[in-house]
Amino acid sequence: MNRLEALLAELDDDQKLAVMHGEGPLLVVAGAGSGKTRVLTYRIAALLARGLAQPHEILAVTFTNKAAREMAERVESLVGGSLRGGFVGTFHRFALKLLRNHAREAELPERFAIADEDEQRQILDRVMKRLEIPSTRLTPRAARSRISAAKNALLGPKELESRARGDAERLVAELYAAYQDELRSAAAVDFDDMLLGAVSLLEHHDALRKSLVSRFRWLLVDEYQDTNLAQARLVRLLGGKTPNLTAVGDEDQSIYRWRGAEVENILHFEAAYPTAHVVTLGRNYRSAEPILRAAAAVIERNSRRRPKKLSSEVGSGAPVTVYLAADEADEARFVADEIGRLRGSVSPGEIAVLFRVNAQSRPFEAEMVRRALPYVVVGGTRFWERKEVRDALAYLRLLVAPDDVLAFRRAIHVPARGIGQVAMEHLERAAATWGVPVPEAARRLPVELSPRARLAVGEFNTLLGELRALAADAPAAEVVRRLLDRSGLAAQYGSEDEDDRARRANLDQLVAAAAEATERDLDLSGFLDEVALLTDADVRREGDAVQLSTLHAAKGLEFAAVFLVGMEDGLLPLRREGNGEADEEEERRLAYVGMTRAQRRLFLTFARVRRVNGQLLSGRPSPFLLDVPRELVDDRTAAAGRDPFRSHAPQPHRHGARSPADFREEHSGPRSTDHGPRSSSRHPDGWRPGLKIRHATFGSGVILQVQGTGAQTRLVIFFDRAGRKTLIPSLAKLERA
DNA sequence: GCTTGCGGTATTTTT
């Protein structure tokens, strides 16, 4: 019993209750920072230690690959080995595995492809053109998300149609049906289909379901508040009659409603599983008292939640700092000032600047660059969605599945090989006539093709054949390398400009990823499946740098100091047309998630005036900000003669308001710029005044002055667009122009 | 088939 005792010794009473729960459904309501991952992993370890479960009986699902990996690692180190035969992974990975293993029962083609968001839109585009639906009525983008919402809610095209009210909804239903046909004929499934497919597979194949139910006796689901109907149904099916289901979550942190998440899944857990035990983890091990109380004051106003109380185990701490900025630039300056002040005691990696929308990151980036503070922007353009990467992946997909139509349509055009619209139409028509997939039609070289197109298509076929032969026995990385070389994909990006270099680096990274997959015994198709389910979140996380991130991307993380910026009415409760009350609750949860990321310091800022999409918005403070009890607040604005709690009653028009420039003047005291030693010409790294350079944010400029050497090097640069800046070349990505 | 310029459009984004 030793091992078990050791495990329990590290848990508080509530955590122990959850970990030691035996059979039957269990809901763990895990408030922010209450040790939810710990409970999940220790519970698995305890089940094994107590002999209640065998490793292969464990099925643990999460939403992100990252969370899954973390869970797997922690369990491994607890039990001293991997869960052989068990499954720890994402919902989608589990579903995909199921569908691949049972493609026939699921009525899917043997090597079905996975259509990503981009391909979904392309399909919709085709469908809409064919049905002659003007994009003024509905954009492919909007259609995609409507269809996705339907799928998340387990509705097929027919169900959607029967529920449709009004022409607009009927149109979506019609498109849905056509989209589904098109997907089917392209032998592809989309992300949502994976879940739907898994659900319908289990619903229609009793024997299979029973075998899974008896095999995976122990189910554990993380972030249950984010499950959609399809996921909840899948869990229900896998649980069988007497589910040993552990659901862990916190309705206060449900922030993916727009993506189909149903808070009701967790709120009504006991209704769905009447025999469920509920354990509430009420001790917070992350945040200092004032932070927790401030966050509680915000979330308490929500109605769709279980009332609960979190107590801080960290103890007292600094009050929450509030600052009203003149505009977004001033806000960024304030944040950078404070970061500078914190740096004595907190390393950059422990600091986060969190905002509602990605577009808010700009001023912060600019300010960080100016101050030479190391930072990373989380998110942005994602690796796997980059053009060059997706082009290469399209080829790889064709090697594994020669009739992958979506991949074919993409690959045949890159690099350009003289096959245009006319040639493509011939191929599509020939395919339709012969009743074969387009790639097969291409292999047969229809006579309609012009001699030139014929040659080009022929060469494309030869290339694929050659690579396919190679793929049969060479490791994935080797295949990728040869592909990049032979296809001319790599050669497209031969120049030395910043763009091409970045693209080449991305392609190198793809080769590296393939090599790494081979090490894990994945073949090419396994690699592709993995890549299809991978996101940027899985590659990131490097260096000791301040994180600039959206609130969504910050979920699950914690930082010593958090700046929650842009707390304005309309921005943090983000409002746009058609945003109802229900969304206000979600926005509140978002603010709550942001606040509870903080361990020791929390800063809330908002800007009096803000430029959004080129338009000047006058900001009123977020109602969430006003919910924070004043006794918890250290108001820095008051020191500057303004009071965010008083002087900003709603002002529909800015009549009589001072101009942004006034605020700026009032706020920007003398700012020292050039510190650091000066050095004369000839710099070891080759920097010299007069040299023309390029910067990702500031554009092109010329070096005025070079200061210091090595890590201390600072360059004073005059940018054409952005004016004079002082930069550290090792941090700011500079390119000689 | 590739480049250039214009206009429309703008959240969040675990897979």
Place this chain on the structure above:
DNA sequence: TACCGCAAGC
């Protein structure tokens, strides 16, 4: 304001 996608020209 900034980007992206599309349509017209080379």
